Amino acid sequence: MTTWLVILGAALCTYLLRVSMVFALDRRPLPDRVAARLRFGAPAVLAAVVTGSLFTSAHSVRAPALGDLLAVVLAAAVVRRTHNAAHALLVGLPVALLVAAVAS
Amino acid sequence: MSTIEATVDAGPVVTEAAERRTATRTGSRGAALAGARDMLPLLLGILPFAVVIGVTVHRAAIDHLAGWAGSLLLFGGIAQLTAVELLDKGVAPLVIVGTVVLINSRFVLYSAALAEWFRHEPRRRRLWLAFPLVDQLYVVCTERFAAGDLDRAQRRAYYVGGAMVLAVGWVTTQGIATLFAASIPSPELLQIAAPLAFVGLLAATVKDRAALVAALVAGAAALAGPVIPSHLGLLAAIVLGVLVGGLVDRRPS
Numbered sequence: 001m002t003t004w005l006v007i008l009g010a011a012l013c014t015y016l017l018r019v020s021m022v023f024a025l026d027r028r029p030l031p032d033r034v035a036a037r038l039r040f041g042a043p044a045v046l047a048a049v050v051t052g053s054l055f056t057s058a059h060s061v062r063a064p065a066l067g068d069l070l071a072v073v074l075a076a077a078v079v080r081r082t083h084n085a086a087h088a089l090l091v092g093l094p095v096a097l098l099v100a101a102v103a104s
Numbered sequence: 105m106s107t108i109e110a111t112v113d114a115g116p117v118v119t120e121a122a123e124r125r126t127a128t129r130t131g132s133r134g135a136a137l138a139g140a141r142d143m144l145p146l147l148l149g150i151l152p153f154a155v156v157i158g159v160t161v162h163r164a165a166i167d168h169l170a171g172w173a174g175s176l177l178l179f180g181g182i183a184q185l186t187a188v189e190l191l192d193k194g195v196a197p198l199v200i201v202g203t204v205v206l207i208n209s210r211f212v213l214y215s216a217a218l219a220e221w222f223r224h225e226p227r228r229r230r231l232w233l234a235f236p237l238v239d240q241l242y243v244v245c246t247e248r249f250a251a252g253d254l255d256r257a258q259r260r261a262y263y264v265g266g267a268m269v270l271a272v273g274w275v276t277t278q279g280i281a282t283l284f285a286a287s288i289p290s291p292e293l294l295q296i297a298a299p300l301a302f303v304g305l306l307a308a309t310v311k312d313r314a315a316l317v318a319a320l321v322a323g324a325a326a327l328a329g330p331v332i333p334s335h336l337g338l339l340a341a342i343v344l345g346v347l348v349g350g351l352v353d354r355r356p357s
Contacts, residue, residue, distance in 0.1 A: 021215035044345030047323035088304025
């Protein structure tokens with residue numbers, strides 16, 4: 001029962017965060033200047049998640065596994081060349097798994 | 105006016121309206137498929153994370169059905185995993201809910217974007233559309249909507265198409281992982297898939313100096329995540345990236 005209560009309570013609060021600006025900006029939309037700046041949210045989210053995944057643990061900064069780092073760098077280089085985001089997994093995953101297998 | 109005249113008069117109008125509706129439907133269908141297609145690489149990237157959460161739910165001393173239901177109700181992996189782990193440790197419910205709120209506080213930023221994308225939709229529809237708003241959907245839609253070539257219906261269809269693929273893949277994978285956790289050896293090996301999917305999108309979408317600066321600043325700031333209390337490191341890094349990107353942006357707004 002506690003699990004259900006926590007999940008439902010957390011879900012409700014999360015939904016309120018998701019709709020917060022729908023209500024706040026209902027009558028007065030964001031100024032164009034501010035709205036235009038929201039485009040930086042996507043690269044910021046992506047970079048923060050990638051860096052966080054690779055270089056941090058729950059309580060400290062850590063060195064990433066060599067295979068993971070190599071895979072990410074190669075994946076970024078390939079995607080910059082091909083302009084196809086799907087290539088990141090196709091290139092990076094085998095590299096990461098291969099280096100991990102060799103290192104173990 | 106006779107019935108025949110009325111029918112004849114209305115003919116071309118009805119035909120034009122029907123054609124418009126058909127064109128919109130076709131356009132919307134195409135947009136929904138495009139949204140689904142654009143979401144696929146990110147979905148593939150987070151599936152290993154879904155497996156990890158499913159296995160964690162299975163191993164935790166909690167109601168497994170409720171833990172799995174969080175995949176849809178919370179629809180945010182980091183918060184769900186944290187909630188499950190804290191429940192397993194017996195932490196007080198209010199503390200867990202508060203922690204989830206802090207972790208998901210970045211959704212306020214996404215909510216501002218959603219309010220802009222769907223400004224002309226009825227409020228009730230916007231409230232429904234907000235439900236699946238999460239990192240992947242925000243990123244994909246931000247990039248696609250920036251071109252400004254989708255009409256209102258196509259924009260909505262694109263969003264829903266991406267959300268459906270993400271939700272079905274995420275919830276189903278977690279369910280399967282929860283049920284068959286005992287047979288899954290070490291899903292942690294595939295954890296690199298999510299950063300890879302994200303870095304792929306990042307490399308494909310950073311198109312100007314200001315966006316690059318936003319990414320670099322947010323990435324560097326995320327390193328401070330572990331020392332920032334209350335799980336606010338991710339939010340702080342994102343906000344800082346957006347602010348600095350905005351400062352160096354020279355494009356007319």
